[in-house]
Amino acid sequence: ETGVTQTPRHLVMGMTNKKSLKCEQHLGHNAMYWYKQSAKKPLELMFVYNFKEQTENNSVPSRFSPECPNSSHLFLHLHTLQPEDSALYLCASSLRDDGYTFGSGTRLTVV
Amino acid sequence: GQNIDQPTEMTATEGAIVQINCTYQTSGFNGLFWYQQHAGEAPTFLSYNVLDGLEEKGRFSSFLSRSKGYSYLLLKELQMKDSASYLCAVRDTGGSYIPTFGRGTSLIVHP
Numbered sequence A: 001e002t003g004v005t006q007t008p009r010h011l012v013m014g015m016t017n018k019k020s021l022k023c024e025q026h027l028g029h030n031a032m033y034w035y036k037q038s039a040k041k042p043l044e045l046m047f048v049y050n051f052k053e054q055t056e057n058n059s060v061p062s063r064f065s066p067e068c069p070n071s072s073h074l075f076l077h078l079h080t081l082q083p084e085d086s087a088l089y090l091c092a093s094s095l096r097d098d099g100y101t102f103g104s105g106t107r108l109t110v111v
Numbered sequence B: 001g002q003n004i005d006q007p008t009e010m011t012a013t014e015g016a017i018v019q020i021n022c023t024y025q026t027s028g029f030n031g032l033f034w035y036q037q038h039a040g041e042a043p044t045f046l047s048y049n050v051l052d053g054l055e056e057k058g059r060f061s062s063f064l065s066r067s068k069g070y071s072y073l074l075l076k077e078l079q080m081k082d083s084a085s086y087l088c089a090v091r092d093t094g095g096s097y098i099p100t101f102g103r104g105t106s107l108i109v110h111p
Helices: none
Strands: A004-007 A010-013 A018-025 A031-037 A044-050 A053-057 A064-070 A073-079 A087-094 A106-110 B003-005 B009-013 B018-025 B029-037 B044-049 B053-057 B060-065 B070-075 B084-092 B105-110
Touching: A004 A087, A010 A018, A018 A031, A018 A087, A031 A073, A044 A064, A044 A073, A053 A064, B003 B084, B009 B018, B018 B029, B018 B084, B018 B105, B029 B060, B029 B070, B044 B053, B044 B060, B044 B070, B070 B084
Parallel strands: A010 A106, B009 B105
Antiparallel strands: A004 A018, A018 A073, A031 A044, A031 A087, A044 A053, A064 A073, A087 A106, B003 B018, B018 B070, B029 B044, B029 B084, B053 B060, B060 B070, B084 B105
């Protein structure tokens, strides 16, 4: 357990479904991130929240919608996904510009 | 942005020493991270280098040469549990403090 908890660990969803991924940290970190990890590709930064404010959105399709209600919780809402969106979705948190603490990820399969 | 290159896969024998290289190109360097990621698990922080030289932490050491745009992670007395993916990530001095990740090197340790 790293201190960053992601649920669910595994998710299978149809292209017409709506689901949400959850991330939670109680490390006192002020920044939270969503990354996508696909096979043979570098980690792709999706969204960054600093003190609950979104500071980066790396040209992510609108079918991915983040939400950060407070500095300890981060959600990724999913709707009308495509099979190519199947990947490991990692949440991370950090204190200012220190190194990241990652969650174990949600393995998403879109069918 | 950065251009980060590391080998895709390496194999080594238990008890041996292995060196995983990472080269990068960036307009303004501001730190290099190494992370370890076991299959299905969270990436975990190994080291952070911002100045030239060797940083040693037990069986793991990380080296940086800023003038050459080069780092390596050295793993000594390899154990089977060291089989994992090793991610190099570079941060630059551009507005964002967020590092860019390489594709990772998959290390297989065999008996």
